[in-house]
Amino acid sequence: MTYTIGEMSKMFALSIPTLRYYDKEGLFLDLDRDASGNRLFDERHVEALRVIECLKKSGLQIKDIKKFMELVSLGQETVTDRKEMFLRQKKDIESKILELENALDMIKFKCWYYETAEKLGEKEVKAMIPDELPREIKNVYEKTHI
Amino acid sequence: MTYTIGEMSKMFALSIPTLRYYDKEGLFLDLDRDASGNRLFDERHVEALRVIECLKKSGLQIKDIKKFMELVSLGQETVTDRKEMFLRQKKDIESKILELENALDMIKFKCWYYETAEKLGEKEVKAMIPDELPREIKNVYEKTHI
DNA sequence: TCTTGACCTAAAGTTAGATTTAGGTATTAC
C-alpha cells in the first residue's frame, strides 16, 4: 500500500511543500518514486512522520531529526544511540511539561486577578496582593512570584 | 527601587540586546531613563517580564504580547478584554500540555522499543508489535497509533 | 588623564522552518 504526497498531506494536515521540504532535508528514508517521478510513501513513512511530529513537538530541530534518521539507516549497531536519544528526549519533554505547568499557574492567577478586577476594580485587587488572596490563589501566586 | 538593564538581564537570564529588543517592540510600559539615557526598570517591569516569559512559553508572539500591554495601558475599561485573553491563553496552554503528553507517550514507546531491541534485536521487537507488547507498552502504543 | 565598564543607537545579519513563485510533466475527463 502506497500513498501520494497529497494523501500524506491530508493524513497529517501538513502542506505538500512542507512534506517536500522534509524530504529535501533528508527526513524520509527509502522514499521511492513512480515512473513519472512522483513520491511513493508507504507505512514506514507514515510511522516516520508520526515520530517526526512527536520529536518536533518535543523541541527537536529538523537537522537533529535527520541525524536520528541517519542512525536508523545504519541498522542494528546504532540501536543504543537511538535509545539514548529517546531517553534524552523523554527528559526534555518532561521538563517542558513542568515549565508549561508553571506558566499555567501564572495564567490562573491572572485569570483570577482580572475576574476580581471586573467586580471590584483593579485598584482593589492590587490591594489584596499578597496577603488577602483566597487560599487557592495565594498558592499559585506564591509559586510564580519568587 | 530601580534596576539597570544589566541587573534585569541577570535576573531573568535574558541577554541585554534581547531586553532592548523587547523595549523597542513596545513590551515595557512607562520605561523611564536616567539623566544619561539609561533605562530605569522597576517592580512593574519585573512583573511585566514574568508575564512576558510566561506568555511566550504559552506560545504567544511578541506582537500579541504588545497588544496586551497596550490594553494594560488603557486602564480599567480593558479589564474584560485582558481577562478574556488570559482565559484563551489558559485553554491554549492546557491543550499544549495535552499535546506534549501525547508526544511523551510515543517517546515512552520508543524508549521501550530500543531497550528491548538492545536485548533481542530490532527484528524481534518488530515482531512483537502490536499483539505481544507488554500491557503497559501496548497502552501507550495504542494511544499513539490511530 | 586615561582606561575600564556599563550603558546607548541604528542598522545589518542570522537562523529555522517554511512558503511562494515560476515553469514544467503526466494522467484522466470531457
Added chain:
DNA sequence: GTAATACCTAAATCTAACTTTAGGTCAAGA
C-alpha cells in the same frame, strides 16, 4: 484535443526572534 488535476524542481522570499556590528556617551578608579 484540450482542460483540469496532481504531481515535479529550483530558487527566491518570508517571518519571528534575536544577535551582531559599528560607533558613541558617561562616570568611576588608578
